[in-house]
Amino acid sequence: MRFLLRPGWIALVVAVVAFAVACYVYLAPWQFGREAERDSQQKDIDIAATIAPQPFSTLVPQDAVDPSLQWRQVTVTGTFVPEAEAVVRLRVVDGKPAFEVMTPLRTTDGRVVVIDRGSVEAADGQVVPSFPAAPGGEVTVVGRLRTDEIDPKDRPAFTQDGHLQVYSANSQTVARASGLAAVAGYVAEQSGPGTLRPLAIEPDTGAAPFSNFSYALQWLTFGAIALIALGYFIRLELLQRRTRRDRRTERAALRDALAGRDEPPVTQEPGVGREPSAGQERGGGEQAVVRDAPSGRARDETGDRA
Numbered sequence: 001m002r003f004l005l006r007p008g009w010i011a012l013v014v015a016v017v018a019f020a021v022a023c024y025v026y027l028a029p030w031q032f033g034r035e036a037e038r039d040s041q042q043k044d045i046d047i048a049a050t051i052a053p054q055p056f057s058t059l060v061p062q063d064a065v066d067p068s069l070q071w072r073q074v075t076v077t078g079t080f081v082p083e084a085e086a087v088v089r090l091r092v093v094d095g096k097p098a099f100e101v102m103t104p105l106r107t108t109d110g111r112v113v114v115i116d117r118g119s120v121e122a123a124d125g126q127v128v129p130s131f132p133a134a135p136g137g138e139v140t141v142v143g144r145l146r147t148d149e150i151d152p153k154d155r156p157a158f159t160q161d162g163h164l165q166v167y168s169a170n171s172q173t174v175a176r177a178s179g180l181a182a183v184a185g186y187v188a189e190q191s192g193p194g195t196l197r198p199l200a201i202e203p204d205t206g207a208a209p210f211s212n213f214s215y216a217l218q219w220l221t222f223g224a225i226a227l228i229a230l231g232y233f234i235r236l237e238l239l240q241r242r243t244r245r246d247r248r249t250e251r252a253a254l255r256d257a258l259a260g261r262d263e264p265p266v267t268q269e270p271g272v273g274r275e276p277s278a279g280q281e282r283g284g285g286e287q288a289v290v291r292d293a294p295s296g297r298a299r300d301e302t303g304d305r306a
Contacts, residue, residue: 003237016230023223031216038212041071041203048072049201053142056187057109065145065185071201072145076115076187078107080134080194084178086157086164087128093197097125101196102166102174103134104182105141114171114186115141118196128163134194141192144201147185148172 003009053073060066060074081104088100098119105115120131151168157177158165166173175182188199 001238003241004234012233013230016226020223020226023219023226027219028216028223031212031219035212035216038203044071045201045203048144056107056113059145060183060185063111063183065147065183067147069145070147073142073190074145074187075140075142076105076107076113077138077140078105078113079138080105080115080136081112081178081180082134084164084174084180085134086166086174086177088169089165089167090125091119093119093121093200097122099128100169100199101131102169102171102186103194104174104178104180105139108138112175112180112182114174114182115143115194116146116169116186116188116199117194118189118198120196128161128165131196132194139193141187141189141194143187143189143192145185146188 004013048071051073053075056074056076059069059072085101085103088102091098091100098121100119101117102114103117104112106112117134120129122129146169148170149168151170151173153167155167157173164174164177166177169186171182171184171186174180188201189195190198190201
């Protein structure tokens with residue numbers, strides 16, 4: 001396993017472990033959280049749908065919409081302020097570019113409430129299309145309470161093609177650009193004079209039910225696959241190294257066999273299998289000098305014995 005200490009393997013192990021940690025600690029919990037948020041918003045929408053519209057002044061007595069009252073149905077009576085109107089850029093409705101039209105309305109109690117009158121379809125998303133102007137005189141609209149959206153880039157409002165344009169549905173951005181003091185939060189108009197295409201009443205996550213839950217399961221699966229793949233590659237490397245070692249052993253054994261080094265040396269006992277020298281062996285009847293092993297003394301023996 002010492003090969004794991006090589007720089008390439010260290011980088012691979014660190015990358016895989018970091019990815020798995022990110023999947024299990026950050027990405028999957030993030031998707032689970034979005035699914036929980038969506039479920040909570042859907043529950044609030046369902047509850048609000050069962051409650052009859054209430055006067056805006058009753059539900060919002062202060063200068064801001066309470067987040068706990070989001071999606072509640074309200075009625076607002078007052079007069080539109082068309083000169084302070086703004087359009088929200090970069091919207092998509094049914095897969096097509098669109099703009100939202102936000103028109104401030106001065107209520108009968110003197111406060112200013114921004115009304116999101118709905119959306120209008122655009123040809124290319126860059127040029128504001130023509131749309132009906134807000135009606136004059138006192139009107140009563142029915143809509144749902146919404147808290148302000150937050151632009152992550154905090155981009156300012158600007159005027160182009162004769163329209164004040166913003167990047168998020170935020171009442172305070174519209175109010176600052178027009179010089180008005182408006183209630184924080186807005187009303188998404190559903191019916192009444194000046195209604196364009198009403199906004200869809202759905203959670204802000206923009207995902208289908210259980211989609212975030214499935215994304216979370218996918219991240220968990222990806223983390224597990226990464227760890228399993230790392231274990232597989234380590235095992236594969238071990239098998240390859242073992243195979244190479246066995247092949248080297250086989251080649252060495254083959255070389256020894258071809259060179260004759262594979263047979264062990266033969267050991268002989270003293271005097272066994274040794275042929276006598278010319279001086280020790282003569283014709284029949286001649287004496288041979290034989291040395292007694294124990295004493296080392298020489299004795300004569302006749303070659304011919306009776």
